[in-house]
Each structure stands twice: as C-alpha cells, then as structure tokens.
Amino acid sequence: MTARRDTYSTVVKWTKRILPLFALLLLISIFTLTKGDALRNGTLFVPPEVLNLATGQKITNPHFSGVTDAGDAYLVAADAALPDAPKPSRIDLENPRLEINTHKGLTLNSTAQSGALNIKSHSANLRGDVILETSNGYLAQGQGIEFNLKTGSATSAGKVQVEGPIGSITAGQFSVFQNTSTDARRNQGVLKFSQGVRLIYLPSERKSAK
Amino acid sequence: QGASLSLSSTPHDASQPVEVTADSLTVDQASRTAVFSGSARVGQGAMRLGADQIQVTYSDTASEISKVSATGSVVFTNGAENAEADRANYDVAKGLLIMQGNVLLLQGGNAFSADTLELDVLNNSANLTGNVKTVLVPK
Numbered sequence: 001m002t003a004r005r006d007t008y009s010t011v012v013k014w015t016k017r018i019l020p021l022f023a024l025l026l027l028i029s030i031f032t033l034t035k036g037d038a039l040r041n042g043t044l045f046v047p048p049e050v051l052n053l054a055t056g057q058k059i060t061n062p063h064f065s066g067v068t069d070a071g072d073a074y075l076v077a078a079d080a081a082l083p084d085a086p087k088p089s090r091i092d093l094e095n096p097r098l099e100i101n102t103h104k105g106l107t108l109n110s111t112a113q114s115g116a117l118n119i120k121s122h123s124a125n126l127r128g129d130v131i132l133e134t135s136n137g138y139l140a141q142g143q144g145i146e147f148n149l150k151t152g153s154a155t156s157a158g159k160v161q162v163e164g165p166i167g168s169i170t171a172g173q174f175s176v177f178q179n180t181s182t183d184a185r186r187n188q189g190v191l192k193f194s195q196g197v198r199l200i201y202l203p204s205e206r207k208s209a210k
Numbered sequence: 211q212g213a214s215l216s217l218s219s220t221p222h223d224a225s226q227p228v229e230v231t232a233d234s235l236t237v238d239q240a241s242r243t244a245v246f247s248g249s250a251r252v253g254q255g256a257m258r259l260g261a262d263q264i265q266v267t268y269s270d271t272a273s274e275i276s277k278v279s280a281t282g283s284v285v286f287t288n289g290a291e292n293a294e295a296d297r298a299n300y301d302v303a304k305g306l307l308i309m310q311g312n313v314l315l316l317q318g319g320n321a322f323s324a325d326t327l328e329l330d331v332l333n334n335s336a337n338l339t340g341n342v343k344t345v346l347v348p349k
Contacts, residue, residue, distance in 0.1 A: 171235070179240060194234040197246070201228040 058082050062093075071103035078115070089120040096126060107135040112144075122150040127157070138164040142174070153177035160193075167201040169193060212339040213322065228254040232264070243267050250280070256289025261298070275302050284309065291336075292316040293327055306330060313338070321345040 172195020
C-alpha cells in the first residue's frame with residue numbers, strides 16, 4: 001500500500017519542482033534588460049570623433065558606454081566601427097561586444113561576428129554566432145538578434161538555444177517585448193518562444209543551483 | 211452519486227529530468243503566467259500530461275507554482291492509470307488534480323466515465339462525481 005501512497009505524493013513534489021524552471025525563464029527575461037521607458041531615454045553615448053568623420057573612415061576599437069535609467073551600466077565595443085556619414089545614421093560594427101552590469105550585480109556579456117547601430121531608427125542588430133553569457137551560468141546562442149531600442153523589444157533571427165544550471169530551452173524563434181498595456185510599475189516583459197519549443201528541466205540540479 | 215477508488219502505479223522518481231514541448235511558450239511577467247500552447251506535453255518518467263494548452267501561474271516570488279491549468283483534449287497518465295478530460299486544474303498546495311468535462315478514467319481493465327475526476331495526490335485516491343458510469347471492458 002505504501003508504494004502507492006508514495007506515488008502520488010511525488011506528483012506534488014514533481015509539480016513543486018518542475019515549475020520553478022520558470023525561474024529559468026525569468027532569468028532569461030533579463031534580456032529585456034531594462035523597462036521600455038528606460039531604454040527610450042537611455043543614454044546612447046556616441047563619441048564626438050565618430051560624429052565628424054568622412055564617410056567610410058573606419059574607427060578602430062570604438063567603445064560606447066552609458067547607464068540606463070534603471071542603473072544598468074552598459075559598454076558596447078568592437079574591433080572596428082564604420083559610420084555611413086559624417087553625421088552617421090548607421091554605424092556598422094565588426095566583432096561587436098556588449099557588456100552589461102545590472103544594478104542587481106549581474107553581468108551579461110554578448111559577442112557576435114558583426115552588428116549595426118541605426119541611430120535614426122533607434123535599432124541595432126547582432127549577426128553571426130551571437131552568444132550571450134550571464135554571470136550566473138546561463139548561455140544563450142543564436143545566429144542573430146534585432147533590437148528595437150525605442151520599444152525595448154528584441155527578436156531573434158531564427159533558432160535560439162539557452163542553457164543554464166537548472167535546464168535548457170530551444171526554440172525556432174525567440175522574442176521579448178514590453179507589454180505597455182500593463183501598468184508601468186510592474187515588470188512588463190513578455191517573452192515568446194515559438195516555432196517549436198523544447199524545454200528540459202533538471203530537478204536534481206535545482207537544489208544545487210542558486 | 212460518486213465513486214472513489216485508490217490508484218496503483220509504479221513509484222515515480224521526481225528527480226528525473228522533466229521535458230516540456232509545445233508549439234510556443236509565452237511568459238508574461240506582469241500576470242506571472244507561462245502559457246505553453248499547441249500540443250503541449252509535459253513528461254517526467256512515466257508521468258505525462260498533454261493538452262492543447264497548459265498554463266502555469268507562479269507565485270510572486272516566482273519560485274513556486276500556484277496553479278497549473280490544462281485545456282483542450284487533456285490526457286494524463288502515470289504509467290498505470292490513464293485519464294482524459296476537456297480540462298484539468300492542478301492546485302499545487304492542496305495536491306488536487308481536478309479533471310472536468312467528458313472525463314474518462316482507465317484503470318486496469320475498467321473504464322469509468324463521469325463529469326468530474328478529482329485525483330487526490332497525497333492520499334493516492336480518486337473521486338469520480340456526476341453521471342458516474344463504470345464500463346467493464348470484457349476480458
């Protein structure tokens with residue numbers, strides 16, 4: 001009889017454990033980095049020498065940095081930057097790197113083969129072996145991602161894979177956006193994994209992973 | 211009238227990996243819900259839950275799940291018993307899986323149909339209520 005009694009008590013344990021995996025999802029939501037409004041007036045610091053360059057003049061080792069309203073410090077750097085005009089509306093980046101230190105003390109590092117910053121349209125993208133690592137053990141990989149800095153949203157170009165201490169997610173596409181219809185005080189981030197989602201959760205890792 | 215019965219199945223190892231697949235997953239933090247939609251399947255060991263959509267609501271600390279609801283051709287099995295229904299709600303705190311609408315429970319050679327099936331997870335028992343019919347499957 002006892003074997004049967006244990007069986008179902010494990011369902012309680014199972015459901016209690018299985019779904020803190022959504023903590024994994026919440027961690028991924030940090031990709032939304034900051035609230036929409038913070039991004040809209042985030043300081044995108046473009047060094048003066050970039051602004052008065054002849055078209056096609058390559059700048060080596062450029063770096064842009066700033067702090068968003070939410071207090072997350074960011075640094076964008078690259079091997080080279082290629083503005084499209086003296087007053088550039090677009091800057092292409094070779095081997096761009098992005099580092100973010102959130103005010104909660106989490107570090108994110110992202111690298112890609114190429115990228116572009118569209119100052120007029122407030123958008124940016126990363127292309128080619130896009131990798132994002134977080135200091136608490138999460139690794140996200142994909143072939144590309146588009147950022148809309150105005151709305152604080154991002155969409156992957158194709159498949160994404162995210163692995164972390166307590167599990168992993170793969171999906172045909174990933175996007176994150178700010179649901180501005182909910183009131184601003186609450187976290188408005190919405191994550192969408194689509195075109196086939198597979199999520200693995202390792203309950204046994206749950207205890208050890210913090 | 212209702213029928214209650216105790217259930218049997220192989221002991222379940224809750225530390226095994228859990229796999230969830232679906233067409234899409236949307237996590238909305240404001241409402242603290244995660245919705246798997248499009249042939250959603252959750253599995254761990256012999257336990258399987260499948261439905262058109264599985265919605266999970268989690269607590270504000272986001273570390274515990276408060277409710278799981280499945281809608282649209284819901285199927286549940288623990289390897290020994292199988293149950294089907296239009297929808298199911300799982301109240302984690304009370305350990306109650308409530309399946310409703312055209313419920314069919316298959317246990318060994320017997321099949322039971324009812325309006326509602328309440329699986330009491332802690333006491334390993336099930337209660338069928340509303341138009342309960344037993345369908346003895348001829349051996």
